[in-house]
Amino acid sequence: MSITKIKKSNEKFGQFIGSEFNVNENLSENQVIIQTKDLNLWYGDTHALMNVSMEIFKNRVTALIGPSGCGKSTLIRCFNRMNDVYDNVKIEGNIIYSNQNILAKEIQVTSLRKKIGMIFQKPNPFPMSIYDNVAYGPRIQKIKKKDQLDKIVKKSLKKAALWDEVKDRLDDSAMSFSGGQQQRLCIARALAIEPDVLLMDEPTSSLDPIATAKIEGLINDLKKKYTVMIVTHNMQQATRISDFTGFMYLGELVEFGTTKQIFENPLQELTQRYILGRFG
Amino acid sequence: MNNSTKIQHNSLSNSVLDSGLRSSLESDLKSDLESNQRSELEFDTKISFFEKIIKPILFLAATFSIVIVLLQLFFLFQQATGAFEYVSIKEFLIGTSWNPTEGPSFGALPLIVGTFLTTLGAMIIAVPIGILTAIFISEIAPIKLKKLLKFIVELLSGIPSVVYGFFGLIILTDWIRIILNRPTGQSWLAGSIILAIMALPTIISVSVNSLNAVPNEYREAALGLGANKWQTISKIILPAASSGILTAIILGIGRAIGETMAIMMVTGNTAIIPTPITNIFSPVRTVTATIGIEIPETAIGGAHYHILFALVVVLYVIIIVINSIAELLLEKFNKKCNNGKIKKESNKKINKKTNKKTKIISKKFNFWLKSNKKRMSKFLQYLFGLWLFSIWAGIWIGIIFIGIIFLNIRFYNFISSENQQKIAIAIIIGATLLVFAVLTIIIGFLIVNGISVISWDFLTRYPRDLGREGGIFPAIIGTLYLVAGAIVFAVPLGIASGLYLAEYTKPNRFTRLIHMSIDTLNGTPSIVFGLFGFVVFCIFTGWGKTLLAGQLTLGLMILPTIIRTTEQSILSVPQEICEGSYALGANKWYTEKKILIPSAAPGIITGIILGMGRAIGETAPIMFTAAVFNLRRLPKSLFSPVMALPYHLFLLTTTVPGGQDNAYGTALVLLVLVFILYGIATILQSKIDRNKKSFILR
Numbered sequence: 001m002s003i004t005k006i007k008k009s010n011e012k013f014g015q016f017i018g019s020e021f022n023v024n025e026n027l028s029e030n031q032v033i034i035q036t037k038d039l040n041l042w043y044g045d046t047h048a049l050m051n052v053s054m055e056i057f058k059n060r061v062t063a064l065i066g067p068s069g070c071g072k073s074t075l076i077r078c079f080n081r082m083n084d085v086y087d088n089v090k091i092e093g094n095i096i097y098s099n100q101n102i103l104a105k106e107i108q109v110t111s112l113r114k115k116i117g118m119i120f121q122k123p124n125p126f127p128m129s130i131y132d133n134v135a136y137g138p139r140i141q142k143i144k145k146k147d148q149l150d151k152i153v154k155k156s157l158k159k160a161a162l163w164d165e166v167k168d169r170l171d172d173s174a175m176s177f178s179g180g181q182q183q184r185l186c187i188a189r190a191l192a193i194e195p196d197v198l199l200m201d202e203p204t205s206s207l208d209p210i211a212t213a214k215i216e217g218l219i220n221d222l223k224k225k226y227t228v229m230i231v232t233h234n235m236q237q238a239t240r241i242s243d244f245t246g247f248m249y250l251g252e253l254v255e256f257g258t259t260k261q262i263f264e265n266p267l268q269e270l271t272q273r274y275i276l277g278r279f280g
Numbered sequence: 281m282n283n284s285t286k287i288q289h290n291s292l293s294n295s296v297l298d299s300g301l302r303s304s305l306e307s308d309l310k311s312d313l314e315s316n317q318r319s320e321l322e323f324d325t326k327i328s329f330f331e332k333i334i335k336p337i338l339f340l341a342a343t344f345s346i347v348i349v350l351l352q353l354f355f356l357f358q359q360a361t362g363a364f365e366y367v368s369i370k371e372f373l374i375g376t377s378w379n380p381t382e383g384p385s386f387g388a389l390p391l392i393v394g395t396f397l398t399t400l401g402a403m404i405i406a407v408p409i410g411i412l413t414a415i416f417i418s419e420i421a422p423i424k425l426k427k428l429l430k431f432i433v434e435l436l437s438g439i440p441s442v443v444y445g446f447f448g449l450i451i452l453t454d455w456i457r458i459i460l461n462r463p464t465g466q467s468w469l470a471g472s473i474i475l476a477i478m479a480l481p482t483i484i485s486v487s488v489n490s491l492n493a494v495p496n497e498y499r500e501a502a503l504g505l506g507a508n509k510w511q512t513i514s515k516i517i518l519p520a521a522s523s524g525i526l527t528a529i530i531l532g533i534g535r536a537i538g539e540t541m542a543i544m545m546v547t548g549n550t551a552i553i554p555t556p557i558t559n560i561f562s563p564v565r566t567v568t569a570t571i572g573i574e575i576p577e578t579a580i581g582g583a584h585y586h587i588l589f590a591l592v593v594v595l596y597v598i599i600i601v602i603n604s605i606a607e608l609l610l611e612k613f614n615k616k617c618n619n620g621k622i623k624k625e626s627n628k629k630i631n632k633k634t635n636k637k638t639k640i641i642s643k644k645f646n647f648w649l650k651s652n653k654k655r656m657s658k659f660l661q662y663l664f665g666l667w668l669f670s671i672w673a674g675i676w677i678g679i680i681f682i683g684i685i686f687l688n689i690r691f692y693n694f695i696s697s698e699n700q701q702k703i704a705i706a707i708i709i710g711a712t713l714l715v716f717a718v719l720t721i722i723i724g725f726l727i728v729n730g731i732s733v734i735s736w737d738f739l740t741r742y743p744r745d746l747g748r749e750g751g752i753f754p755a756i757i758g759t760l761y762l763v764a765g766a767i768v769f770a771v772p773l774g775i776a777s778g779l780y781l782a783e784y785t786k787p788n789r790f791t792r793l794i795h796m797s798i799d800t801l802n803g804t805p806s807i808v809f810g811l812f813g814f815v816v817f818c819i820f821t822g823w824g825k826t827l828l829a830g831q832l833t834l835g836l837m838i839l840p841t842i843i844r845t846t847e848q849s850i851l852s853v854p855q856e857i858c859e860g861s862y863a864l865g866a867n868k869w870y871t872e873k874k875i876l877i878p879s880a881a882p883g884i885i886t887g888i889i890l891g892m893g894r895a896i897g898e899t900a901p902i903m904f905t906a907a908v909f910n911l912r913r914l915p916k917s918l919f920s921p922v923m924a925l926p927y928h929l930f931l932l933t934t935t936v937p938g939g940q941d942n943a944y945g946t947a948l949v950l951l952v953l954v955f956i957l958y959g960i961a962t963i964l965q966s967k968i969d970r971n972k973k974s975f976i977l978r
Binding site for chain 1: 322323324326327786854856857859860861862863864865866867870874875878879
C-alpha cells in the first residue's frame with residue numbers, strides 16, 4: 001500500500017473515531033490519562049513519527065502493534081522522554097499528561113520519569129543486589145531510612161509477584177537470576193517509585209513462554225492500579241492482555257480502537273492485512 | 281484525574297464528523313483541561329545545581345590534554361628557535377660533524393642517521409617475528425596458551441627500558457664481542473636487537489587485535505571451501521588484517537624512534553655515520569641518546585642547549601607524523617572491518633585463488649612431491665632446529681618467507697599446500713618460541729645474578745661507596761613517592777576526562793581534537809616528557825630538581841593511559857543499564873555515580889595499575905626533573921630531590937665501575953615491582969572478562 005493511500009485512510013480514520021467510540025458503550029467510562037496531539041518525530045532526516053494523535057486511558061492496557069521499524073518503540077519512548085538520550089532527535093506536537101505538555105523543555109525529565117516508569121525489551125537489572133536494585137529508585141528520591149526502604153522493597157517485589165522467589169536471597173546479585181525473574185525484578189524496580197503509568201517496550205520478547213505467561217498475568221493484575229502501555233510484536237499477546245490496541249505502520253498510527261474491534265472488525269484494509277498475516 | 285477530563289464521546293453522532301464539530305470537541309477538551317487547574321503533579325522545572333556544574337568541570341578536565349599538547353609544542357618550539365642564531369638549518373640537518381664542545385659544530389646528520397639505522401635494523405628483526413607470533417597467538421594457539429602468551433607479551437612491554445638497557449650492556453654486548461670476535465659489542469647491531477625486543481610487544485599486541493577483528497565468518501567461509509588453515513591465514517586473514525598490521529609496524533617504529541635509555545646504554549654513543557653504511561658493528565648515536573646524555577651537561581640558555589631542543593623538535597615532529605599516519609590507518613581499518621567490504625573481496629579471492637591453486641597443485645606437482653616426501657620431512661626438521669637454535673638464520677628465513685607470501689613467488693607453488701602449512705606453522709611456532717626465549721633469558725639472567733644480592737639489608741639500608749655497597753632503600757622509597765604523586769595527579773584528571781569523553785561528547789570536531797591530543801600524548805616519547813617537565817616545572821617555575829616536578833611529569837605521561845582505559849570501560853557498560861537508571865528518574869550524574877563508574881571500576885583500576893607499572897620503570901622523565909644519585913636522607917618535602925630505582929640502576933650500570941652486583945639487585949627489585957603490578961592488572965582483566973559475560977543479558 002502506498003503512502004498516499006495510508007494518508008487517505010488516515011483521514012478516514014479521523015472520521016471513524018466518533019463512530020467507533022459510539023459502538024463501544026464502555027468507552028465513555030474510560031478516563032484519558034495521556035493524550036498526544038500531532039506528534040511528529042525526526043531522527044536526523046528520518047521522519048519516524050507522523051502526526052500521531054491518540055489517547056491513553058487510565059487503568060487500561062494499551063497495546064501498540066505493527067511491523068518492525070514502524071515507530072512503536074519510538075512512540076512509547078516519547079511518553080517518558082527516553083528519546084532525549086539521543087542527540088539528533090527533534091520532536092514536535094504535544095503530549096498532555098496531568099494537564100501539562102510533558103514535551104515542554106522546562107519540565108525536568110527526572111521528575112516526569114518518576115511518574116511514568118518503563119520496562120525494557122531486555123531485562124536490565126543493575127549489577128548489584130536484588131535489594132539495591134529495587135531500592136535504587138526510592139534512594140534517588142532521598143529515601144534513606146532502612147525500615148522505610150525495607151517496606152518499599154517488600155511491597156514492590158510482592159506486586160511484581162517475585163517476593164516468594166527471592167525473599168531469602170535479597171542480597172544476591174541480580175545477575176544470577178533467570179531472565180524472567182530479572183524482568184519481574186525490573187518491574188518491581190519500576191513500581192518502587194509508585195508511578196502512574198508503566199511503559200513496556202516488548203517486555204517478553206527475550207523470555208521463554210512460561211516466563212512470558214507470568215509477566216502477562218502480572219500485567220493483568222497491575223492494571224487495577226496502574227495504566228499500562230505495551231509495545232509487542234506478538235499479536236496473540238495483544239489480544240490476551242490489552243484493552244486497546246493501536247496499529248502503526250511506517251511512523252503513522254493507522255488505526256486505534258478497542259482490542260476487540262481491531263482484531264475482529266478492523267476498519268482499515270492495512271490493519272486487516274497485518275492481522276491476518278498477509279503483509280508486504 | 282478529574283472527572284471533567286472524560287471525553288464525552290456520547291455526544292458524538294454516528295455520522296461523519298464535520299470539521300466544525302471536531303474542532304468544537306477539541307476546544308471542549310481544552311477548556312476542560314484548563315478548568316482543571318487542580319494539577320496533581322508538580323514537575324520540577326529546575327536542574328539541580330550539581331547537575332549543572334558537573335559538565336563544565338568534566339569538560340575542563342578533558343580539555344586539559346589539549347592544553348598540555350599545546351604547551352609542549354609552545355615550550356619546545358620556543359626553546360628550539362634560539363638554536364638558529366648559532367647554526368643554519370642547512371648545517372644542522374646535513375652537517376656530518378656533531379661536536380658541541382670543540383669547534384663547536386652542530387651537524388645532526390650522524391644522529392639522525394643513527395636513529396634511522398637502529399630503527400631500521402630493529403624493524404628487520406621485529407616485524408617478521410612480531411607478525412608470526414601474532415598469527416600464532418590469534419589463529420593457532422589453544423585458548424589457555426593464548427592467555428599465557430598474551431601475558432608474556434604484556435610482561436615484555438612492562439619491563440622498564442632501563443632494565444633492557446642494563447641487560448643489553450652487561451650481557452648482549454658481551455655476547456656480540458665474544459661470539460663475533462669484535463673489540464666492542466656496543467654497536468648498531470646491539471641497539472637494533474634491544475630496540476627490536478622493545479618494539480615486539482607493540483607490534484604483537486596491535487597485530488593480534490587486528491587479526492581478532494577479522495570477522496569469524498571469513499574463516500568459516502574459507503575453511504568451508506576446502507582451504508586448509510594456512511591457506512585461510514595467508515589468503516584471507518592476513519590480507520583482511522593487512523592495514524591493521526601495517527599500523528602495528530608503524531607504531532612499533534614510533535616506539536623504537538622514541539626510545540632513549542636502552543639505546544643510550546648499548547650503542548656506544550659515537551656520533552659517526554657507519555663506514556661502510558652497512559657496518560652493523562659500528563657504534564652509532566641516536567637523537568634521543570644525544571638529548572639524554574647532553575642535556576644535563578649543558579649550560580641552560582646557551583647555543584648547545586637551544587640546539588638540543590631543536591633536536592627534540594625534530595624528534596617530536598617525526599613521532600607526531602608517524603603516529604597520525606598510524607591513527608589514520610587504524611581508522612580506515614576499523615571502517616573496513618565494520619562495513620564488510622572485505623567480505624565480498626575475500627570470498628571472491630578464495631573462490632578464485634584456492635580453487636585454481638589446488639587444481640594446479642594436484643595436477644602438476646603431486647608426482648614431484650611424492651618422490652620428495654622424505655627429503656621434505658628432513659628439511660622440516662632441519663628448519664625447526666634452525667629456528668630454535670639459531671636466531672639469525674630463523675629471522676632471515678622468516679623474512680624470505682614473508683616475502684614469498686606477499687609476492688607469491690612461483691616456486692612457492694612447488695610445495696603442496698599441506699607441506700606449505702607444515703612449514704608455515706613450524707616457522708610461526710619458532711617465532712613464538714623465540715619471543716618466549718627472549719623473555720626467559722632476560723628474566724633468568726636477572727634472577728640468577730640478582731637473587732644473591734637481595735637481602736633485608738639491601739632493601740632497607742642506604743647506599744655506600746657510590747652505590748657499590750649498601751642498599752637501595754632511599755631509591756625504593758623515592759620511586760614509591762614519585763609514583764604515588766603521579767597517581768594522585770593523574771587519576772582524578774584522567775577519570776574525569778575519560779568520563780567526559782564517554783558520556784558527554786558529540787561526534788564533532790572538538791571531540792576529535794581531544795582524542796587527537798590524547799593520542800599524541802600517548803605516543804610522545806618519554807624523553808620529550810622529560811624535557812617538557814624540565815623546562816616547565818624546573819626552569820620556568822624555578823623549582824629546580826624536585827620530587828614534585830618528577831611527580832607531575834610522570835603524571836602527565838600516564839594520563840593518556842588512564843583517560844583511554846576509563847573511556848573504554850565506561851563505553852563498554854551496556855546502554856540498557858543506563859537507560860534503566862534514567863527511566864527510574866535518575867539524572868545523569870546520579871547514574872554515573874551509582875551505575876557507570878562502579879561497573880567500569882575494574883577496568884579503570886586496571887588502567888591505573890598499568891600506568892603505575894609504566895611510571896615505576898621510566899627513567900627519562902625523571903632524569904632531568906627529580907632524580908639524583910646519592911642522598912643521605914629521604915626527601916623532606918615535595919621540593920627536595922629524590923633517588924629513584926631506574927635512575928639508580930642507570931647510573932650504577934653506566935658510571936660506577938664495580939657497581940654491577942648491586943645493579944643486578946636493583947634491576948631485579950624494579951622488575952619484581954613492575955611484574956607484581958602487571959600480575960594484578962592481568963587478574964583484574966580476566967575478572968572483567970568474566971563479568972562481561974554476565975552483562976550479556978538474557
